[in-house]
């Protein structure tokens with residue numbers, strides 16, 4: 001576990017339900033089972049070609065969570081076998097995000113590219129066993145000769161070339177003698193297989209590209225289906241947990257491992273359903289497109305489903321782990337309600353966030369019977385759910401800010417907030433009665449006037465009279481200026497992936513609303529990013545890294561209203 005985030009550490013209590021992967025592992029560990037007497041060893045293998053998103057969080061919670069559950073270990077491995085799209089900045093962000101989520105790989109951090117020499121040797125072993133050959137068909141010719149469900153693939157004209165010839169050509173491919181696409185190394189498996197992945201799949205291709213770690217050492221790169229089982233086996237992984245799209249690749253995964261001698265382990269691949277959430281997209285390719293087009297403000301835009309975006313938005317590691325554990329693990333793809341993710345955050349923040357007051361659309365409230373140069377303090381609880389979080393002082397004086405929405409000149413029925421003649425409670429302070437208001441010549445509200453009742457200090461009514469409404473406020477004398485950013489779903493359509501239109505054109509322009517002239521209580525002047533607050537009656541907010549001491553910027557993480565219906 002990550003030692004520098006005590007509050008964030010995952011624990012097994014969060015994973016109390018069992019699922020099919022757990023059942024398989026339990027069986028494997030039984031006497032006579034496939035991994036009897038072995039320590040459970042999993043891995044999380046991201047490709048460093050983008051930032052992690054909430055779908056990856058599901059995989060991380062499963063990979064690290066299963067290792068933890070069985071007192072095993074989990075490796076972090078960069079699956080860097082595709083040089084053209086990968087970059088070291090992604091490696092750093094991936095590590096940061098996993099640590100933030102509350103997991104640690106200790107010293108078990110690997111790059112798939114470390115195994116390129118072994119993978120090459122093992123490929124030669126396959127050639128020598130007459131299980132692989134160098135093929136000179138172009139990629140599109142290979143595609144054309146793959147056959148159909150009812151017809152077998154056409155054998156490559158190079159399928160039966162002598163072993164020595166393939167070995168020599170493979171060596172020359174490695175030496176860089178041939179251009180990209182000129183030839184490939186292919187497995188010799190089964191041209192009639194109902195599984196296309198088994199119809200002589202390509203194992204190696206020529207790519208003259210700079211690799212972010214191995215530089216120009218290699219110009220042949222292994223395909224995922226060949227590389228992945230070897231990475232797992234070379235790291236002595238027992239259970240290789242991955243998403244459902246790899247199910248059809250499992251026969252090839254097993255074939256690679258079964259046909260090579262000298263591997264330290266025979267991992268078992270188990271697939272689970274990918275996470276999909278409505279109103280967003282969960283594909284690195286699509287998320288990158290949003291970033292590169294400038295439609296969002298970077299990978300960590302708080303509307304993005306990336307872990308860095310969710311973090312900036314104010315999501316806590318605990319809420320994300322709780323979400324991942326509660327959506328369950330199954331073999332059937334489904335889409336999770338975005339509201340459920342918000343529900344998990346709200347649940348955590350309701351318990352743990354400090355309560356403060358902020359006013360998003362400020363209008364001046366003047367208490368005419370309160371002395372001009374007077375101020376007083378109220379001691380209020382930081383979090384009624386957690387008395388141990390202590391109290392703080394807020395100041396009160398003659399002029400306050402309240403939210404525009406809490407005042408009506410002509411109130412609708414059942415409006416219990418402020419209107420001329422009505423009484424409300426100013427949260428934790430006094431009961432006031434509205435005595436009037438002033439507008440400019442265009443009818444815009446300038447200020448509201450009221451009188452306070454000194455007998456109601458702390459919001460009590462000694463005479464027992466009922467005050468129906470309580471509103472929040474900020475002392476104008478000590479208020480701090482702030483910008484507040486309100487977010488909504490990035491896509492207003494539920495399934496942008498399924499639409500006929502380009503998903504980029506479906507981004508909701510109203511998904512970001514910036515309020516520039518907000519006022520927050522003075523205690524927030526010294527807050528730090530990532531601390532979550534409940535702005536009373538408004539929702540949960542956190543400070544954005546764009547903040548400067550003279551200009552606070554808050555993100556609304558989630559509103560108070562829960563629209564999740566189980």
Ligand code: ATP
Pocket residue numbers: 044045046047048054055056058059241242243273274275276282283284285
């Ligand atoms: P993307 O399609 O977003 O590019 P990917 O599958 O290519 O994702 P990888 O870096 O290869 O991303 O993924 C690392 C691991 O995370 C894999 O084991 C993959 O199965 C898992 N994973 C990726 N997306 C999801 C998801 N939406 N739900 C569950 N697991 C996922």
Ligand code: MG
Pocket residue numbers: 047
């Ligand atoms: Mg991938």
